[in-house]
Amino acid sequence: MTDLPRRPGFLAFLPAMQEPQIVLAALTRLRWLAVVGQITATAVAVGVLHLRLPLTPIFGIILLTALSNGLLHLGVWLPKTPAWLVEAVLLLDIILLTSLLYLTGGPENPFATLYLVHVAMSVMVLGTASTWLMVAMVAACYGALLRWHLPLAAHQSLPPWVSATGSWLALVLVSVLIAAFIGRVIRSLRQREMELAGVREHAVKNEQLAALTTLAAGAAHELNTPLGTIALVARELELACDQGDAADSMLDDARLIRREVDRCRHILNRMRVDVGEDVSFRSVVRLSDLIERLRENFDGPDRERLNVVRGPDVETAVAPSRALEQSLLVLLRNAFDASPRQEPVMLEVSRAGGRVRFEVSDKGAGMSPEMLRRAGEPFFTTKEPGKGMGLGLFLVHMVAEQCGARFSIASRPGEGTRCTFELPESRGRNGDGRGS
Numbered sequence: 216m217t218d219l220p221r222r223p224g225f226l227a228f229l230p231a232m233q234e235p236q237i238v239l240a241a242l243t244r245l246r247w248l249a250v251v252g253q254i255t256a257t258a259v260a261v262g263v264l265h266l267r268l269p270l271t272p273i274f275g276i277i278l279l280t281a282l283s284n285g286l287l288h289l290g291v292w293l294p295k296t297p298a299w300l301v302e303a304v305l306l307l308d309i310i311l312l313t314s315l316l317y318l319t320g321g322p323e324n325p326f327a328t329l330y331l332v333h334v335a336m337s338v339m340v341l342g343t344a345s346t347w348l349m350v351a352m353v354a355a356c357y358g359a360l361l362r363w364h365l366p367l368a369a370h371q372s373l374p375p376w377v378s379a380t381g382s383w384l385a386l387v388l389v390s391v392l393i394a395a396f397i398g399r400v401i402r403s404l405r406q407r408e409m410e411l412a413g414v415r416e417h418a419v420k421n422e423q424l425a426a427l428t429t430l431a432a433g434a435a436h437e438l439n440t441p442l443g444t445i446a447l448v449a450r451e452l453e454l455a456c457d458q459g460d461a462a463d464s465m466l467d468d469a470r471l472i473r474r475e476v477d478r479c480r481h482i483l484n485r486m487r488v489d490v491g492e493d494v495s496f497r498s499v500v501r502l503s504d505l506i507e508r509l510r511e512n513f514d515g516p517d518r519e520r521l522n523v524v525r526g527p528d529v530e531t532a533v534a535p536s537r538a539l540e541q542s543l544l545v546l547l548r549n550a551f552d553a554s555p556r557q558e559p560v561m562l563e564v565s566r567a568g569g570r571v572r573f574e575v576s577d578k579g580a581g582m583s584p585e586m587l588r589r590a591g592e593p594f595f596t597t598k599e600p601g602k603g604m605g606l607g608l609f610l611v612h613m614v615a616e617q618c619g620a621r622f623s624i625a626s627r628p629g630e631g632t633r634c635t636f637e638l639p640e641s642r643g644r645n646g647d648g649r650g651s
Contacts, residue, residue, distance in 0.1 A: 235296045237403040238340045239287060242304055244399070245392060246284040249308075252388070253277050253315065256326070260319070266367055269318050276314050283307060302345050306352065309333050313356040321364025322357070325381035328389050330357060335393045446476040497618070500536050502529060502564055502571075505543075509562070512544055517551055520558070526565040534571075534638050538614045545607035546575040546634045553579030553632060567637070570621075576633040582626040590624055611636070 257273055260266040287304060309330070316324050330353045337349035449472035456466040502525060510518050532539075543562070550560040558578040565572050582590065590608055608624075611634075615622035619639045626632035 235298045235301050237407065238301050239296060239304070241399040241403070242301070242336075243284055243288045245395065246280065246287070246304075246308070248392075250277060250281050250284070253280070269365070273315065273318055276311055276318075280308075280311055301340055302348075305333055305336060305341075305349060309349070309352050309356060313360065316360055317364050319365070320367040321360040323364075323367060325385040326388070327357065327360070328385045329392075331389050332392045335397070339397055442476050442479055446473060449473045449476065497533055497535050500532050500534050500539065502532060505536075505540060506562070506564075508540060509543055509547065513547075513551070516556075517560075520551070520554075520560055521547070521562065522559045523562045524564070529564050529566045529571060532571040532638050534620075535614070535618055538618065539638075542611045542614050542636060543573060543575070545611050546573075546636070549607060549634075550575050550577035550579070550632070553577045555579075571638045573636045573638075574633060575636075576631060578631045581628045581630050581632055582624075583628055587624060587626055 253273075254277060257268065257270070257277075261268060261270070283304075287300075312329055312333070316322075316327055321327075334350060334353055337346045341349065449469050453466065453469040453473065456469055506523050506525070510521060513521060547560060547562065554560055554577040561574070561576045563572075563574040563576070565574075611622055614620070615636065621635070621637040623635045624632065625635070
């Protein structure tokens with residue numbers, strides 16, 4: 216089979232021979248329609264127009280078409296469909312159509328225009344060489360019918376309107392078949408192209424996550440030892456300042472060194488991106504325990520500012536426990552950073568449409584449409600330098616995609632931000648009304 220030619224317009228994107236299953240699926244439907252049409256046309260010719268036709272070979276050809284289409288229908292569902300099968304089916308259909316036309320008047324039969332359907336299909340789905348092969352096959356078959364065919368016979372001559380009606384029906388049928396085939400193939404290939412684009416986008420994000428993980432692991436490995444040494448020396452310096460007559464400024468410097476070391480370690484720990492490590496493993500998570508673990512990650516003032524509201528029908532959820540906890544921590548930390556010190560941060564847990572919903576909202580400055588559009592891009596952050604790296608929301612997006620959850624952000628300037636994380640259908644609900 217030759218490579219596809221470059222085609223103008225919308226046909227340029229159709230890699231039909233690279234997607235033989237899509238083409239064959241459309242062909243099988245058209246061939247079933249052809250079987251029904253052939254039986255109907257034969258019945259009308261014999262029963263209404265009283266034509267004398269060799270019914271045994273005609274129905275033999277129709278039966279062969281049906282049997283071959285049944286086998287083709289089974290082959291469509293095979294894991295790997297050979298590309299040459301499309302060309303073989305079109306050649307077989309040209310031969311079967313020629314045999315029917317030979318038995319039913321040859322070129323006098325108005326349905327000889329059905330050859331155009333096979334030519335259109337070839338242009339649509341085959342390469343240049345195969346298309347010209349089909350054109351040559353059609354020309355040869357129709358030329359043979361001009362010389363050899365069985366003439367139509369009737370008890371009386373047919374009125375002119377019958378021939379005209381037959382030509383009109385043939386033209387309409389050809390137009391409908393071509394439009395139906397091309398339309399179905401284009402829709403199927405567009406859908407496949409969208410699916411492939413989604414897979415490629417997901418693969419790119421996975422590569423980004425893997426690169427970040429590798430970078431973080433290497434940075435943590437290289438920096439942990441010198442940071443540990445600095446912390447130890449700073450602690451000894453602090454103790455020496457406490458016991459001696461050192462100036463208060465020196466003691467403050469020692470404590471500042473220790474705080475900055477702890478800050479560096481905290482940043483490295485967050486760069487480890489363990490939020491994506493256990494997404495594939497899901498378990499039943501007790502939401503009361505999850506909320507308590509979330510509270511433990513904040514100091515006294517922030518712990519008091521965290522308001523949690525849990526619906527009475529939400530007790531457990533099925534989720535990757537560690538990934539869910541880390542995702543919610545990212546959202547809560549962002550909310551605390553965005554909110555004024557006196558404003559609370561809300562965590563609402565509810566059930567909606569069979570899904571467990573976590574909503575984190577703050578009373579911060581909100582985000583502009585441009586900032587909202589870029590939220591979740593790696594290394595994009597609205598925080599001050601040194602306060603964040605722009606990886607948190609990116610990782611939350613990754614967790615949501617990998618575990619089938621929905622994640623969205625709603626925000627307006629001056630009205631705060633609301634982040635929603637919805638898990639798929641979960642098990643376990645109760646009606647005891649207990650909240651956290």
